[in-house]
Amino acid sequence: MTAIHLALRLAVLLLSLHGAASRAQAVPADGEDKAPPDGASAPVKKRSPWILIPLVSSNPKLGTSLGAMAGYVTRFDEASEPSMIAVQGQRSNTESSTLALGGKLFWNASRDRLQFGVVGGKVTNDYLDFLGTGAEVRSDEKLRAYFLRYQHEVHPHLFVGAHAVYSNYDVQGADPTSDLILEQAGLAGTVSAGVGLIGSYDTRDNTNNPTDGTQAQLYNMAFREGLGSDDNFDTLTADWRRYLRTADKNVLVLHAKGHWTHDAPPSRESTVELRGYTRGQYLGKNSLTFEIEDRYMFKPRWGAKAFAGITCLYGDGKSCGGDQLFPMAGGGVFFVLKPESNMVVSAEVAKGDGDNRGFYLTFGHRF
Numbered sequence: 001m002t003a004i005h006l007a008l009r010l011a012v013l014l015l016s017l018h019g020a021a022s023r024a025q026a027v028p029a030d031g032e033d034k035a036p037p038d039g040a041s042a043p044v045k046k047r048s049p050w051i052l053i054p055l056v057s058s059n060p061k062l063g064t065s066l067g068a069m070a071g072y073v074t075r076f077d078e079a080s081e082p083s084m085i086a087v088q089g090q091r092s093n094t095e096s097s098t099l100a101l102g103g104k105l106f107w108n109a110s111r112d113r114l115q116f117g118v119v120g121g122k123v124t125n126d127y128l129d130f131l132g133t134g135a136e137v138r139s140d141e142k143l144r145a146y147f148l149r150y151q152h153e154v155h156p157h158l159f160v161g162a163h164a165v166y167s168n169y170d171v172q173g174a175d176p177t178s179d180l181i182l183e184q185a186g187l188a189g190t191v192s193a194g195v196g197l198i199g200s201y202d203t204r205d206n207t208n209n210p211t212d213g214t215q216a217q218l219y220n221m222a223f224r225e226g227l228g229s230d231d232n233f234d235t236l237t238a239d240w241r242r243y244l245r246t247a248d249k250n251v252l253v254l255h256a257k258g259h260w261t262h263d264a265p266p267s268r269e270s271t272v273e274l275r276g277y278t279r280g281q282y283l284g285k286n287s288l289t290f291e292i293e294d295r296y297m298f299k300p301r302w303g304a305k306a307f308a309g310i311t312c313l314y315g316d317g318k319s320c321g322g323d324q325l326f327p328m329a330g331g332g333v334f335f336v337l338k339p340e341s342n343m344v345v346s347a348e349v350a351k352g353d354g355d356n357r358g359f360y361l362t363f364g365h366r367f
Helices: 002-026 176-184
Strands: 050-059 063-074 083-092 097-107 112-127 137-155 158-173 190-202 213-223 233-247 250-262 286-297 302-314 325-338 343-352 357-363
Touching (some): 050 083, 050 325, 302 343
Antiparallel strands (some): 050 063, 050 357, 063 083, 097 112, 158 190, 190 213, 213 233, 302 325
């Protein structure tokens, strides 16, 4: 827990410095008028476009990871959502290390939206209960991935677009036993490259910290050997999010997601994506997920959250029930880092079934 405590202290120090800087901006410098002369406009406060936050995650699979994210925030026009480009790096006590560059861009009054990401690194996984078999497996994965998505508004709140993804995982067991188990499970290194279409409906009042509205997305991904993929397979995803302001300081969020695969290799099947669990530890042909989260602002820039959820993995003879159900519950706090952009930093603790659990200090909400 020492690494977590250190990260929390860094976070508190950063937020304190950010608050002090904001207060300093509000105080006129020596030689400046305390108030504008009659008929003159008030001086405009300049806010830094840069953000720098610590990142922490801790779970039984990856151990404790510490890192940081640096981002640049801007607006392409006054009617658009804030755009951001960021770079982040993390390293864990299991010798995992990743470096990523990504961004979300909005222009033309947010009618055009672009997301992109590039990730590289080495991930060391410790599975305490690999695929529910009780076996302990340790693997090293060389990670390289690219993602691009563009959407355009064709009707008020209705967007259509396309996306592409490429990932190259070179999975190796850290010992002969782990190698054998990974081989038997069909989780060898593989290259996946695919393209797909996306349609979405979005009435959220903002994209970073929504307090009202709905976002619904339906998209597919076709992975093909002709694009460089090792296997031909398809995925379909439906994602629905509803934000309800139940009181002046309270927002209730509902989230439902379905993910279906066809002819996917084992390493590309559906997995549990809930907080408290680690991707890839539990796999199934299809998945259904439901989450609920309550967010309450107890100070102008500080809020608390409580959440719960459940995922079902099914298909190939498996049905939703028994050991195919994965529950989760947790809570945390969040801080509005940039009020003008509705950007937040969240600290969360989540507990899943059995030994599954996690602590996260991240940028933004999970959904």
